[in-house]
Amino acid sequence: MAMIGHVLKRVLMVLVGYLVAVLVGLISVVVIYAILSSLPNAPGYFGLMELTPVALLVVPPLGMFVYFLTIILTGMQTLVFALIAEFFSLRSFWLHMLFGAAAAAAGFMLIWPDAAGDPERWADMGIIVGAGLVAGLIYWLIAGRDAGFRRPFINRSA
Template sequence: MDNLLRLLLRLLIVPLGGVAGMIAALAIILVGYWQLGDLISGVTEIEAVALADALTTAAFAMMAIVVLMGGIALIGVLFAEAFAVRSWVFHVANGAVSAMIAAQIFPPYPDAPVPFNGMLYILGAGLAGGLVYWAVAGWSAGFWKPLGPAGPAAPLPPAQPAPPTAP
């Protein structure tokens, strides 16, 4: 019964961790590559509305890369769940590799006159997405492996008296 409840809990926690990781990755791209702090400072009210509209539209476009990254990372997540890999290093590396592969498959700006130089931010987004996924769901990966110690240790057998020694 415990295994069934743990499996049901994993079916809830893993997608929640995936969504949280994708939101973290998108936030890194928005704040880092687009330098959102510089865009927001010193704008009028009308410019702020236009900026919010443009950022919403651009976030939907950038979400394509993030969803592709999550789909590629799903391979590593399934591996971690199957073999109960709970290492944060594994999940962070999974996020970084999946982000790099997604950026190669679906480049953010394929027809831009200047080359895309934001691979550092894509890598950072993958690292952040992997870390957030580990914090939500990866630290307890594998529904069949217990989280704590295996249980109380078996009691030791009673001590046998030493055999008498001959004089």
């Protein structure tokens, strides 16, 4: 019975970690665009991305739409990565960051399938991958440090 409780706890931690990581990843996208828009010769739409948080606060359904769209676009690959990490008890923060970056890049490719052939989208891809790295780190902080469906063995005879 304790094993079932442990697995349910892990599933809950994975879900909470993912939902919080998506939110932090979206915030980091806006922060990265805001920082990059201050650089000389930055594309004009980088500055437009600074207004995104204002639009999302003024129109909350738009913010929820972006959040749920991101969950839909990154959910399947993140589930695969989370299951791999849980089954093999992978606890490395670098690995979770790489999983986050790969999931973000895959989600971006679902929106713009021809992004790899369009040099103007490479900067966007880099920003999204950077946000995925941040999201992977947040996921690791919440759920990845203790990854593993198997309970750790506790020697009670000592």
